[in-house]
Amino acid sequence: MVLENLGSSLKDTIQKAIRYAVLDKNQINEIVKDIQRALISADVDIKLVFELTNRIKKKLLEEDVPKGLSKREYLVKLLYTELANLLGDEGHKIKIEKKPFKIMLIGLYGSGKTTTCSKLAKFFTKRGYKVCMAGTDTWRPAAQEQIEQLGKAIKVDTFIDKTAKKPVDVIKKHKKAIEKYDVIIIDTAGRNALDKQLEKELKEVDKEIKSNERILVLSGDIGQNAKIQAENFHKAVGVTGVILTKMDTTAKGGGALSACAITKTPVKFIGVGEKSEALEEFEPKRFVSRMLGMGDMETLLEKVKEATEGDEKKLEELGRKMLNGKFSLLDLNEQLKAMNKMGPLSGIMNLIPGIGGMKIPKDALNMQEGELKKFNYIMNSMTLEELEEPDVLTKTRIERIAKGSGTSVAEVRELIKKYRQMKKVMKTMSGGNLKRMMKKMGIKNMKQFENMM
Ligand SMILES: Nc1nc2c(ncn2[C@@H]2O[C@H](COP(=O)(O)OP(=O)(O)OP(=O)(O)O)[C@@H](O)[C@H]2O)c(=O)[nH]1
Ligand SMILES: [Mg+2]
Structure with a gap:
């Protein structure tokens, strides 16, 4: 396969974009840098590379995502089109117009x-x-x-x-x-x-x-x-x-x-x-499709859709819970699992003005695989009442849970801490606050809010 290295680094970049929970400015900048690195190593003129990536960036940050596409799909589409344009116009095959x-x-x-x-x-x-x-x-x-x-x-x-x-x-x-x-x-x-x-x-x-x-x-x-x-x-x-x-x-x-x-x-x-x-x-278009390892634009977008569908549903659910302010430890567990799969939760947090002011350490909300497993053990040792209403957790209850789950009191407290931080975020975002926040961010309706996810 031609230009294998370029193809594989661009494929990695697409995968990265798919994994992110949201595509905000930081993530877009990072992805754009990846694209630049890949094209420069394939010897594409630096000026061209910057022009190309600036166009992608501008469209993603300043323009509306076309109807029917998620931001991630739009990114892939922009990348595909820009690469095809970079490689020239279509339709220059040698045609045997006369004989000889x-x-x-x-x-x-x-x-x-x-x-x-x-x-x-x-x-x-x-x-x-x-x-x-x-x-x-x-x-x-x-x-x-x-x-x-x-x-x-x-x-x-x-x-x-x-x-x-x-x-x-x-x-x-x-x-x-x-x-x-x-x-x-x-x-x-x-x-x-x-x-x-x-x-x-x-x-x-x-x-x-x-x-x-x-x-x-x-x-x-x-x-x-x-x-x-x-x-x-x-x-x-x-x-x-x-x-x-x-x-x-x-x-x-x-x-x-x-x-x-x-x-x-x-x-x-x-x-x-x-x-x-x-x-x-x-043929530039076919060449780009193959380089990105996809059949054509349609299948390419389908693949992005498939890869993100389940996660998007979970995010939607989170959005609903945010709106009605209901949020239990069980939800925390679910959401953490979903969001860890998609990338740092700080991605969502960055979207929300005022969250930074709440001094929630961004890393506190990101968890490692091992940590998630531990939290699962802890939750398995809790009663339903405790899971649904964690405020009932007293010192003795915490000691009991730690013992039952083979963890420490500090680890149980860590879980509760994360839950409280999260709940605080939910509270800020619930009701009128969410509407105000959306207005501040220039978002007109829930559909648009979801599109940002
Ligand atoms: N790997 C690879 N080698 C190629 C390709 N095209 C040509 N070559 C090799 O490049 C070398 C030179 O090819 P030629 O076809 O003799 O080149 P030329 O332009 O006719 O050379 P002169 O007649 O000496 O000017 C040969 O060893 C070819 O096998 C290609 O697409 N891939
Ligand atoms: Mg020759």
Whole structure:
């Protein structure tokens, strides 16, 4: 899979967003930082990365979440769309509009031109076209043999001329024969850099064959340098598209892809291996879906929904209890379990103005797995009366519970303390207070309040 590292760190980021109970400013900032880190390690231009993440942040913090989506789903959707845009527009496939259709591959030394010729030949053969290749690299004696061998391996006719003095001679010699094919793929010689001579050579070949596509082959490992190469080759011979090779071996693929998008040089294919079938048509949206490990946008959102559904129900319940001010130790147990699964409770607390002023240590409300288990043992040793009305808990009762649950008096007291803190929060939020709070936060109705969760 291409750009595996970028894909897996973005998947981790999505998972993180799903786990959070709420997405408030702090969480959004953290997620945005994760996205930045992931894209920068994939060599995407820093300025682009910041522009992209700022747009995501602004939309999440300042704009309404579109109807029917939770904030988390919206985040995933924004990320998906922004990534797809970063990688360029859709719809730049090579279309065989007429026959013969002539595709010239150009590029620097070792970028993968010859290998890609045979990959393309196989690609179009599979789609029913009669394909041939022409090897015009007259510079290295082995170059024409290489394409001939590749042609044999995929059973595609290949035209070469080892006596030719310059590239255009090969075309001149075989012109009549190659024009009988549906698709003609022309391999050219590389250079260390694009110089006047290479430019002249390419122009001569192009003038003779009248190519329909001039495809620049770039090795993905040049990262953002793809930009300058694309510009130079475009000035020289008018590039109609790019094929990025070696995308299976480089961490810089994100740089090369985004650089092509900036220069508006459509990436038509990506090479993902040495074998002749290791070529993929490039479609930004499909590419992003696969990178994020999802089928498409719809399935992606479904997955987010599935992952958060149960938790959201529990949060809704908490909201109801907050409204009517009823809250027992049993509820505390349930809520702690639900919320610990989703991330720190402080996430919810941060949403509520005035809570900070109540001096509730945020960590006091977060519990570790082990602590939760202990609280369960303690609660199992309590009577129903004690669970529903913890105010009846006297010193003797606490000692009895500690003994019965195999815990200490301090631990039982800790549980009661957490319950009281929580209840205080509930009380502040109940009745008119909640309405006032919502008004202060600019929330018009309960639906909107739930959306923030
Ligand atoms: N892993 C991997 N290797 C590739 C890919 N494309 C090409 N290569 C390898 O890159 C090397 C150079 O490929 P060539 O096709 O000979 O490159 P070229 O541009 O024709 O080179 P010159 O003709 O010397 O300019 C070969 O070893 C290929 O197997 C790819 O997508 N993935
Ligand atoms: Mg070559």
